[in-house]
Amino acid sequence: xxxxxxxxxxxxxxxxxxxxxxxxxxxxxxxxxxxxxxxxxxxxxxxxxxxxxxxxxxxxxxxxxxxxxxxxxxxxxxxxxxxxxxxxxxxxxxxxxxxxxxxxxxxxxxxxxxxxxxxxxxxxxxxxxxxxxxxxxxxxxxxxxxxxxxxxxxxxxxxxxxxxxxxxxxxxxxxxxxxxxxxxxxxxxxxxxxxxxxxxxxxxxxxxxxxxxxxxxxxxxxxxxxxxxxxxxxxxxxxxxxxxxxxxxxxxxxxxxxxxxxxxxxxxxxxxxxxxxxxxxxxxxxxxxxxxxxxxxxxxxxxxxxxxxxxxxxxxxxxxxxxxxxxxxxxxxxxxxxxxxxxxxxxxxxxxxxxxxxxxxxxxxxxxxxxxxxxxxxxxxxxxxxxxxxxxxxxxxxxxxxxxxxxxxxxxxxxxxxxxxxxxxxxxxxxxxxxxxxxxxxxxxxxxxxxxxxxxxxxxxxxxxxxxxxxxxxxxxxxxxxxxxxxxxxxxxxxx
Amino acid sequence: xxxxxxxxxxxxxxxxxxxxxxxxxxxxxxxxxxxxxxxxxxxxxxxxxxxxxxxxxxxxxxxxxxxxxxxxxxxxxxxxxxxxxxxxxxxxxxxxxxxxxxxxxxxxxxxxxxxxxxxxxxxxxxxxxxxxxxxxxxxxxxxxxxxxxxxxxxxxxxxxxxxxxxxxxxxxxxxxxxxxxxxxxxxxxxxxxxxxxxxxxxxxxxxxxxxxxxxxxxxxxxxxxxxxxxxxxxxxxxxxxxxxxxxxxxxxxxxxxxxxxxxxxxxxxxxxxxxxxxxxxxxxxxxxxxxxxxxxxxxxxxxxxxxxxxxxxxxxxxxxxxxxxxxxxxxxxxxxxxxxxxxxxxxxxxxxxxxxxxxxxxxxxxxxxxxxxxxxxxxxxxxxxxxxxxxxxxxxxxxxxxxxxxxxxxxxxxxxxxxxxxxxxxxxxxxxxxxxxxxxxxxxxxxxxxxxxxxxxxxxxxxxxxxxxxxxxxxxxxxxxxxxxxxxxxxxxxxx
Numbered sequence: 002x003x004x005x006x007x008x009x010x011x012x013x014x015x016x017x018x019x020x021x022x023x024x025x026x027x028x029x030x031x032x033x034x035x036x037x038x039x040x041x042x043x044x045x046x047x048x049x050x051x052x053x054x055x056x057x058x059x060x061x062x063x064x065x066x067x068x069x070x071x072x073x074x075x076x077x078x079x080x081x082x083x084x085x086x087x088x089x090x091x092x093x094x095x096x097x098x099x100x101x102x103x104x105x106x107x108x109x110x111x112x113x114x115x116x117x118x119x120x121x122x123x124x125x126x127x128x129x130x131x132x133x134x135x136x137x138x139x140x141x142x143x144x145x146x147x148x149x150x151x152x153x154x155x156x157x158x159x160x161x162x163x164x165x166x167x168x169x170x171x172x173x174x175x176x177x178x179x180x181x182x183x184x185x186x187x188x189x190x191x192x193x194x195x196x197x198x199x200x201x202x203x204x205x206x207x208x209x210x211x212x213x214x215x216x217x218x219x220x221x222x223x224x225x226x227x228x229x230x231x232x233x234x235x236x237x238x239x240x241x242x243x244x245x246x247x248x249x250x251x252x253x254x255x256x257x258x259x260x261x262x263x264x265x266x267x268x269x270x271x272x273x274x275x276x277x278x279x280x281x282x283x284x285x286x287x288x289x290x291x292x293x294x295x296x297x298x299x300x301x302x303x304x305x306x307x308x309x310x311x312x313x314x315x316x317x318x319x320x321x322x323x324x325x326x327x328x329x330x331x332x333x334x335x336x337x338x339x340x341x342x343x344x345x346x347x348x349x350x351x352x353x354x355x356x357x358x359x360x361x362x363x364x365x366x367x368x369x370x371x372x373x374x375x376x377x378x379x380x381x382x383x384x385x386x387x388x389x390x391x392x393x394x395x396x397x398x399x400x401x402x403x404x405x406x407x408x409x410x411x412x413x414x415x416x417x418x419x420x421x422x423x424x425x426x427x428x429x430x431x432x433x434x435x436x437x438x439x440x441x442x443x444x445x446x447x448x449x450x451x452x453x454x455x456x457x458x459x460x461x462x463x464x465x466x467x468x469x470x471x472x473x474x475x476x477x478x479x480x481x482x483x484x485x486x487x488x489x490x491x492x493x494x495x496x497x
Numbered sequence: 498x499x500x501x502x503x504x505x506x507x508x509x510x511x512x513x514x515x516x517x518x519x520x521x522x523x524x525x526x527x528x529x530x531x532x533x534x535x536x537x538x539x540x541x542x543x544x545x546x547x548x549x550x551x552x553x554x555x556x557x558x559x560x561x562x563x564x565x566x567x568x569x570x571x572x573x574x575x576x577x578x579x580x581x582x583x584x585x586x587x588x589x590x591x592x593x594x595x596x597x598x599x600x601x602x603x604x605x606x607x608x609x610x611x612x613x614x615x616x617x618x619x620x621x622x623x624x625x626x627x628x629x630x631x632x633x634x635x636x637x638x639x640x641x642x643x644x645x646x647x648x649x650x651x652x653x654x655x656x657x658x659x660x661x662x663x664x665x666x667x668x669x670x671x672x673x674x675x676x677x678x679x680x681x682x683x684x685x686x687x688x689x690x691x692x693x694x695x696x697x698x699x700x701x702x703x704x705x706x707x708x709x710x711x712x713x714x715x716x717x718x719x720x721x722x723x724x725x726x727x728x729x730x731x732x733x734x735x736x737x738x739x740x741x742x743x744x745x746x747x748x749x750x751x752x753x754x755x756x757x758x759x760x761x762x763x764x765x766x767x768x769x770x771x772x773x774x775x776x777x778x779x780x781x782x783x784x785x786x787x788x789x790x791x792x793x794x795x796x797x798x799x800x801x802x803x804x805x806x807x808x809x810x811x812x813x814x815x816x817x818x819x820x821x822x823x824x825x826x827x828x829x830x831x832x833x834x835x836x837x838x839x840x841x842x843x844x845x846x847x848x849x850x851x852x853x854x855x856x857x858x859x860x861x862x863x864x865x866x867x868x869x870x871x872x873x874x875x876x877x878x879x880x881x882x883x884x885x886x887x888x889x890x891x892x893x894x895x896x897x898x899x900x901x902x903x904x905x906x907x908x909x910x911x912x913x914x915x916x917x918x919x920x921x922x923x924x925x926x927x928x929x930x931x932x933x934x935x936x937x938x939x940x941x942x943x944x945x946x947x948x949x950x951x952x953x954x955x956x957x958x959x960x961x962x963x964x965x966x967x968x969x970x971x972x973x974x975x976x977x978x979x980x981x982x983x984x985x986x987x988x989x990x991x992x993x
Contacts, residue, residue: 237537
């Protein structure tokens with residue numbers, strides 16, 4: 002049996018080697034590749050993806066997994082690995098090569114069309130490609146199968162076990178509780194935050210960001226930070242986990258927020274068991290759990306008063322001209338301004354979920370066949386009016402703002418909200434189990450929190466489902482009230 | 498037939514995609530990878546190498562190549578491609594999987610042992626591993642086959658068609674002509690060069706190096722420069738060709754020399770036909786031709802008086818304190834100081850070949866069975882005494898100085914000298930065919946030379962052998978007299 006399991010490990014590690022090689026090429030593409038490198042780089046990535054797909058769907062792998070699955074002589078972790086690998090294998094086998102080729106081709110065309118449509122503010126350029134993609138995604142739902150709702154099949158690509166019905170209930174909570182709460186906040190006077198948008202030197206910001214990462218105990222021996230257009234985290238093993246950031250000289254919190262957010266993702270990857278390389282037990286659980294880590298650090302820690310009581314003095318020292326007359330409380334208020342806005346990625350931690358809710362509802366209706374590409378701008382604008390109370394001035398700032406759909410990613414957006422909600426639920430229990438937590442944050446001692454996250458979340462890799470993980474930590478599955486209570490407690494004070 | 502050729506192109510491009518992916522991973526490893534990334538990176542590279550080897554030795558590829566080779570309906574370039582690919586395929590097929598695994602394992606062990614041996618100045622640590630490697634390399638010569646001398650098989654890995662007998666004659670010329678000439682130079686007073694070794698700011702050097710690359714018409718849209726421990730050039734297509742440099746604040750010419758040298762390599766790669774990606778016609782001809790390009794730029798251009806008449810004023814402007822009292826003629830003399838020295842990589846352009854000659858003689862005798870690992874320190878030291886007149890104070894600065902043997906690279910060193918000799922022969926004809934060449938160099942107009950190299954060398958990829966290329970350009974195969982005459986003309990003046 003050991004031999005069979007070793008053979009399984011060897012095969013999975015080979016696939017991981019290819020996928021992580023692709024990740025290196027993608028990282029390079031985003032941060033250092035010269036402009037003319039793009040053409041053959043795309044071909045190199047396609048070749049690696051093809052080889053990875055071949056290895057992931059080899060008949061011999063399937064037979065090996067079935068044998069291991071039937072054997073019942075494995076330990077708990079090994080059983081969980083085999084089960085998860087079998088699920089993924091069976092999922093991969095549902096795709097015919099023809100379908101994969103057509104999907105990839107359509108995605109490439111859609112992405113190009115989306116870029117042009119967004120730049121020219123002309124949805125008509127994107128519409129036919131998106132419609133073709135929508136039809137393929139509906140077909141994909143049928144291929145993959147589902148119990149209740151076709152959209153479930155999409156959700157499960159990112160979040161195994163997640164159901165549309167669960168999200169429908171969750172966003173009903175958002176609509177019933179968070180929407181009116183935000184309305185009540187917005188009737189109050191807004192904090193002064195203009196000082197965040199004066200001038201902040203790039204190099205000084207960069208060094209401050211590095212210090213924040215170090216304080217979080219991000220391990221620079223197993224990672225590095227670079228600059229890219231859109232901040233991201235990537236990894237090539239749990240001992241090489243890289244983050245990127247972007248720096249705006251006229252928006253101080255842009256870099257700080259992205260640094261702490263990506264740092265949170267990276268701490269998760271660095272905390273995965275490195276000797277489980279390539280196996281489910283060595284990989285992140287799901288997108289929502291990944292996002293729970295970034296948002297816990299960004300919002301619960303990085304936008305807290307305790308955190309800035311620790312870090313604001315050095316920020317003030319670096320930027321005395323801009324910040325000498327701003328108190329830490331004023332700074333804290335400014336970085337937590339709640340404001341209805343057009344663009345998801347610029348939203349605060351409360352209204353953010355309205356953006357996701359809109360996308361969730363649209364995706365759900367697309368995949369059940371209620372909406373088509375031609376309907377989207379109208380529906381989009383109506384929902385922004387309804388939930389956020391704002392008029393969308395152009396499709397570029399509306400339905401064309403996100404890259405996701407052009408990539409064929411339907412079902413991805415909800416994991417952002419799930420991540421935030423999980424973050425508040427986890428952080429609530431972290432606070433209960435680490436009584437000195439707020440004090441430690443104020444002292445810049447972030448190790449106890451990290452160790453707690455390591456033990457409760459990181460070390461488990463993907464050996465459980467999100468629901469189980471959440472139950473193990475908090476005694477129940479995801480419960481929106483944790484987020485709502487966190488929000489109320491924080492923003493009642495901020496907007497008293 | 499077209500279909501078969503297209504199938505061939507597809508297969509070769511797939512192999513290229515894998516090999517260039519490895520090159521990206523290796524580049525990253527040298528320039529940006531965090532220290533803990535090393536372990537799994539090695540595994541990822543091994544997996545890619547394994548896949549590349551599988552694809553390169555597939556039965557179907559061999560059958561396809563044989564069919565194309567028999568068909569006689571291809572154009573000249575296509576015929577050359579198929580012929581070369583068939584040669585490489587047959588060569589690859591001579592290796593059994595077991596042999597490749599054993600060789601790779603032995604190389605890994607040898608490299609580790611060499612690092613330790615060099616650091617501790619203890620040849621005994623390296624000796625047993627090197628002996629095992631030597632025995633495998635002798636076996637490899639038998640596997641590959643040879644007409645005259647087993648060492649030919651090694652040489653042909655880097656330089657198809659090269660024979661030991663040719664090198665024996667070539668280095669006889671070196672010994673008979675260059676050794677006494679250098680002796681005569683060394684009896685004359687040495688130029689003052691202490692000013693090269695004062696203090697030169699890193700950042701200022703970096704920017705000057707970038708300007709030199711731009712002046713050479715290195716295309717930064719298809720490349721970039723980074724810092725690494727050992728300067729190198731790598732490419733992932735002819736539209737993504739990267740160089741690295743290193744900067745010493747107490748040795749000004751280190752960065753300049755490496756910049757122009759690697760720039761020369763890079764111009765070659767950028768000049769290869771980009772639509773021949775993955776095919777012999779899109780790849781460099783051989784190591785010696787590659788080296789001819791780097792050395793032509795480094796020595797014939799970058800160490801010439803004309804070049805510094807152009808560039809010295811800006812260098813003086815950047816470093817006024819260090820250089821204000823130094824004339825361009827003094828600078829030119831200083832960077833062309835000839836000096837017997839211990840370390841090959843620090844050698845000037847004349848004594849450099851004595852270092853190579855020693856390694857050539859030792860490798861030749863190793864592969865015919867005359868020398869074993871235990872003999873090397875003694876033989877090494879005796880030859881350094883004989884050809885360079887110096888005593889080797891320690892094995893670290895002697896037989897352990899180069900990485901090549903620990904990598905299993907026997908037959909590589911001679912390509913460095915061949916490269917220099919080719920460079921002088923090519924440059925002689927460039928000067929004849931571009932009458933304004935020296936004037937253009939003095940003006941910083943390096944494009945005519947580049948265009949000449951593009952037409953004569955770069956555009957041909959690997960569709961001819963080095964001998965043929967050299968005949969096409971100069972009317973004869975490599976002739977040591979071009980180098981000797983170049984050297985005499987230059988150094989007679991310098992050491993008058």
